Amino acid sequence: MIQTGMREECGVFGIHHHHDAANMAFYGLHALQHRGQEACGIMAGEQGEYDIHKGPGLVHQVFTDNILQKLKGSIAIGHVRYSVTGGTHSHNIQPFIFNYRNKTFGLCHNGNIVNYRELKRDLEEHGSIFHSSSDSELIAHMMSRDVYDNPITSLKRVLVELVGAFAFIIMVNDELYAVRDKNGLRPLSIGKLDDSYVVASETCALDAVGATFIRDVEPGEIVRIHRYGISSDYFSEERTESLCTMEYIYFARPDSDMGGVNAHEFRKLSGKKLAQEHPVDADIVMGIPDSSLSAAIGYAEESHIPYEVGLIKNKYIGRTFIEPSKHLRDRAVLLKLAAIRKVVKGKRLVLIDDSIVRGTTLKRITRLLQDAGAKEIHVRIASPQITHPCFYGVDISNFAELVMAHTSKEALRDFYGVESLEFMSLDSLAQCTPNRHLCTGCFTGEYLTETFTRLEEASAQR
CATH class of the missing domain: 3.40.50.2020 (Rossmann fold)
Incomplete structure (x- = not known):
């Protein structure tokens, strides 16, 4: 389609336990470039030591070989952006990185939180200060206020309050969490690359890094990827499979599969x-x-x-x-x-x-x-x-x-x-x-x- 109107949200990519994680994220984001061409970013590291690079432009423009060589570690998350909520300011470029309770927290988001303003207003009334104008920052503030130290427990309590469409890839210390909204509006797939697990908005990104597709993240599911493998939980009992029709009609690359289609x-x-x-x-x-x-x-x-x-x-x-x-x-x-x-x-x-x-x-x-x-x-x-x-x-x-x-x-x-x-x-x-x-x-x-x-x-x- 060559329309002046339709603009999609973003693309997300994550990889766990790979010796060249940042480069894999680069290739994955390059395959997802059609989902956002305004800005991109990669966060990589391990054992509490993380670095991040992001900026406006296409993936190959933002990430030179020299920059990729500086992004060390076996875990990486990445994001390509077209702004929906928040606008085009540099402080809205993802991934977002936060530190709280001796945890390093990284976040990439594809979608839109419908009740963003209501939740943001409540958080600000209780003392939260937002760095960006992106709805994606909500989850970090909400998790930091949760009394539980277990990320899964915190996520389950936080995600149930979000209304709208979201596919999150979240890094907490040396673990990745892949999350999809309870209606499955935004796509998110899991793949395997040797001993590594890969998560991406579309299967074309899995193909780009040589990963084998395993399955889609289910609506309302929290997939935890850690050194022992993967495990699963759900944050909502009410779940439906209602992928956005425009993913099939327009947004997805022709070689991508979603829900087996x-x-x-x-x-x-x-x-x-x-x-x-x-x-x-x-x-x-x-x-x-x-x-x-x-x-x-x-x-x-x-x-x-x-x-x-x-x-x-x-x-x-x-x-x-x-x-x-x-x-x-x-x-x-x-x-x-x-x-x-x-x-x-x-x-x-x-x-x-x-x-x-x-x-x-x-x-x-x-x-x-x-x-x-x-x-x-x-x-x-x-x-x-x-x-x-x-x-x-x-x-x-x-x-x-x-x-x-x-x-x-x-x-x-x-x-x-x-x-x-x-x-x-x-x-x-x-x-x-x-x-x-x-x-x-x-x-x-x-x-x-x-x-x-x-x-x-x-x-x-x-």
């Missing part, structure tokens, strides 16, 4: 379902690089219309949505894509995209294809209409920026100047993962948790 296979099947629902008489099918290509292949196979590469992506420009300002995002779109004129000229096109958020970029893409001589353009979207904000870590937090929340499909079709525009239905989406329940709050407005003041703020901007 491969992202590429999901997208390809969604394209087939889309072709069944909304067929069209056309000459070629083409997708908008990159995450729409799998759906375009599926649409072509089901419709028996040839698949073609009609748009070329400049691979030296990062994802458009990651640019910090609208002006830069708009310019990046024009630099990123080029039409292959000999492919599209005089042709009736089925143009596949994975979703529409603000909708402005698709206008530029359809204009690009029209200028290249396309005879007809039929837009097909491999997801339902996004009509409601997300409060769980995807940066679409108000109605005003969601074009389908206040625009009809017909009006948007006319705005694009295309012959037709159709979306996948919720029923077809559900058929892509028949044995799994997914979070569809951004399509339906039916959320898995309380939304507290966030929903009020979103409504006010409607």
Whole structure:
């Protein structure tokens, strides 16, 4: 998807008991770079001696060989960031590191705590002073106030108070803890690399370091990784498996598996379902690089219309949505894509995209294809209409920026100047993962948790 709107939260990586932990974290974070391109960081060490390096930029820019050589130790956690709660300030770059009760505490977080403001206000009233404006810092303050010295006991008491989406990797002295929210909104997987255990947001990061996938961290689970192996506990009796649908539709790398479902296979099947629902008489099918290509292949196979590469992506420009300002995002779109004129000229096109958020970029893409001589353009979207904000870590937090929340499909079709525009239905989406329940709050407005003041703020901007 080349939209100016959808921005994901972060990616996390952890490794335990590896002689070259920091370098493994570097490779893992590089594989997760698509989940956040604003900033990154790695914390590494062992036996109470830890060092940390973090900064704005891409993984290969922040971590040179000299820096990695200074990050000694057999345990490491790492983070790639796109800011959701907190903003882009340097003090919000993770991992966070704290010291309390003779413990070194490191933290990486993927997701968004919905009741952050309420919890933060209560902590501040009782004397807590926050260093960052990130919701991720909450857990450290809450644990430091807990009377229990056992990290598992403290985590169980703290995590049950958090509402929202989270996948935490936490380092406490020489142990790692992998935690997932009780609804399983954010992905987190465990792998094995010789005698080492690896935890990452996506299985593509496990592959990048040569680890073998073992299983996903379950919703509401606390996985403890220590020198004797791994053990498990749960902080909530009420647990559901409700992974964010956008992980499959857009965020995850195509080679990643989540809940036993491969992202590429999901997208390809969604394209087939889309072709069944909304067929069209056309000459070629083409997708908008990159995450729409799998759906375009599926649409072509089901419709028996040839698949073609009609748009070329400049691979030296990062994802458009990651640019910090609208002006830069708009310019990046024009630099990123080029039409292959000999492919599209005089042709009736089925143009596949994975979703529409603000909708402005698709206008530029359809204009690009029209200028290249396309005879007809039929837009097909491999997801339902996004009509409601997300409060769980995807940066679409108000109605005003969601074009389908206040625009009809017909009006948007006319705005694009295309012959037709159709979306996948919720029923077809559900058929892509028949044995799994997914979070569809951004399509339906039916959320898995309380939304507290966030929903009020979103409504006010409607």
